[in-house]
Amino acid sequence: MIISRFFYRKSSRQVAKDRLKILLISDRANCSPEMMEMIKTDIAKVISKYMKIDTQSMEIQITKTGSKGRNMKNPALYANIPILDIKQ
Amino acid sequence: MSEVIVVTSGKGGVGKTTTSANVGTGLAAMGKKVVLIDTDIGLRNLDVVMGLENRIVYNLVDVVDGNCRVKQALIKDKRHPSLYLLPSAQTKDKTAVHEEQMIKIIEYLKQSFDYIILDCPAGIEQGFKNAIAGADRALVVTTPEVSAIRDADRIIGLLEANEFSKIDLIINRLRVDMVRRGDMMSSADVIDILSIPLIGIVPDDENVVIATNQGEPLVGNNTLAGKAYQNICCRVLGEEVPFMEFEKGISFWTRVTGIFHKN
Numbered sequence: 061m062i063i064s065r066f067f068y069r070k071s072s073r074q075v076a077k078d079r080l081k082i083l084l085i086s087d088r089a090n091c092s093p094e095m096m097e098m099i100k101t102d103i104a105k106v107i108s109k110y111m112k113i114d115t116q117s118m119e120i121q122i123t124k125t126g127s128k129g130r131n132m133k134n135p136a137l138y139a140n141i142p143i144l145d146i147k148q
Numbered sequence: 149m150s151e152v153i154v155v156t157s158g159k160g161g162v163g164k165t166t167t168s169a170n171v172g173t174g175l176a177a178m179g180k181k182v183v184l185i186d187t188d189i190g191l192r193n194l195d196v197v198m199g200l201e202n203r204i205v206y207n208l209v210d211v212v213d214g215n216c217r218v219k220q221a222l223i224k225d226k227r228h229p230s231l232y233l234l235p236s237a238q239t240k241d242k243t244a245v246h247e248e249q250m251i252k253i254i255e256y257l258k259q260s261f262d263y264i265i266l267d268c269p270a271g272i273e274q275g276f277k278n279a280i281a282g283a284d285r286a287l288v289v290t291t292p293e294v295s296a297i298r299d300a301d302r303i304i305g306l307l308e309a310n311e312f313s314k315i316d317l318i319i320n321r322l323r324v325d326m327v328r329r330g331d332m333m334s335s336a337d338v339i340d341i342l343s344i345p346l347i348g349i350v351p352d353d354e355n356v357v358i359a360t361n362q363g364e365p366l367v368g369n370n371t372l373a374g375k376a377y378q379n380i381c382c383r384v385l386g387e388e389v390p391f392m393e394f395e396k397g398i399s400f401w402t403r404v405t406g407i408f409h410k411n
Contacts, residue, residue: 071330076294077337083294084301084341 082121089122096120103139112145152254152264153384154283156307158299160270162291163320166356167377168267169197171287174367174381176231180262183222185234185253187279188269189244192236199363200225200233209237212249218256232261242274247281254282263384272306280307285314287347287384291321292333297341304344316347318380323352324394348380351394 070078086093104115118141155168165188172184186194189209195201206221211234218234225231234253237244257264268279280286286307290300300317307315319335326332335349353373359366367377372392379389 073327073330073333073337076333077341080294080297080341083298087298087301088305 085122091122096122099137103141107141111143114142114144117142150258150262150264151285152258152266152283153285153287154266154268154279155287155289156268156276156279156303157289157296158270158272158303159290159296162289162296163318163350163356164270164289165193165197165267166360167287167289167318167320167350167380168194168265169365170367170377171381171384172263172265173198173225173228173231173365174377175263175265175384176225176228177368178381178385179230180385181230181260182263182265183232183234183257183261185257185264185266186236187245187250187266187275189236189275190238190241191269192238194267195223195233195235196363197360198225198233198365200235201363204235207235207237208253209240209244211253212245218253242269242278245278247277250278251282272302276303276306280310280312284312285316286312287316287318288342288344289318289320290338290342292319292323292327292335292338297333297338301342304342315344316383317342317344318348318350319346320350321352322349322394346391347383348376349391349394350376350380351392 086096100118100120103120104113104118107113108115118139120137120139122137153171155164155171157164165186168184168186172182176182184194184198185208186192187208188194192207195204200223203223206216208221210216211218211221222232222234225233234257254264264282266279266283269275288300288303288307290296304315317339319338322335323332327334335346339346351372353371355366355371356373365377366374367381368374372394376392379392382389
């Protein structure tokens with residue numbers, strides 16, 4: 061069991077760290093999950109005009125860009141939108 | 149020049165009061181004139197942790213209401229000639245005091261003390277606002293858990309918004325065995341997430357419970373936590389003290405197990 065834990069499971073330390081990193085990004089940006097969802101649907105709507113995208117697996121996230129320190133001076137909105145087909 | 153330090157955390161139960169008691173006692177033992185102020189109105193605890201609960205006559209709210217002078221409410225700690233406690237009220241609530249009143253008391257105490265240490269209540273409401281109002285430096289206490297770190301991050305944001313000149317981090321209750329197993333975030337992980345300077349790591353030590361039972365701060369004695377608090381006091385004074393090596397061997401261990409982890 062211990063061996064399988066080493067091989068297949070992320071350590072709970074790493075899980076905690078990863079969860080916190082994502083959690084704090086939205087905490088710091090003061091952006092609710094509902095609002096993020098609204099932004100996501102709106103982006104999907106606009107992009108869909110030009111190409112066929114996979115709305116199910118698209119992801120958006122607010123991250124801090126290269127700025128130093130913990131002050132969110134210039135946060136950035138990252139969107140990962142898989143394109144299924146580029147229309148003409 | 150006197151320094152006003154608030155000990156805060158956001159989340160409750162992470163060790164604000166224990167930290168306040170030990171840092172205050174430690175600084176007094178090093179010859180500084182120190183006053184500890186318990187700002188947790190309604191849930192006062194600093195007096196019991198300090199072992200001074202039987203000597204309270206007046207409290208913070210009495211001072212604010214004008215029932216007594218500040219000097220009358222101060223309790224002198226007999227173990228250290230330069231250590232005083234201004235206890236909180238147990239019967240009132242946080243709204244009994246306002247920011248301006250706290251600032252006034254602190255300004256008065258600045259005349260006769262080198263360090264004014266404020267034990268902040270949990271939460272971000274009026275009690276927190278009172279505690280940070282007159283302070284210019286903060287010690288943020290957290291434990292290596294997601295809930296405590298999340299709250300600490302929120303608190304740091306609020307302190308930055310209030311233009312604190314110095315915000316330092318204390319990581320409390322670190323369990324070296326769990327970090328070694330990969331089941332607790334290391335101090336490096338916590339610093340990486342919170343991005344503020346570290347001023348101390350206090351290991352999870354059962355002596356803290358024993359010391360609290362006895363009402364006797366353990367700073368400076370021959371326990372792991374006692375040494376850790378002593379080091380924090382030195383760093384508060386600006387001395388450079390190397391961090392104790394609780395986490396020795398971890399880098400090697402994580403290197404070995406890291407091969408198997410799929411991250």
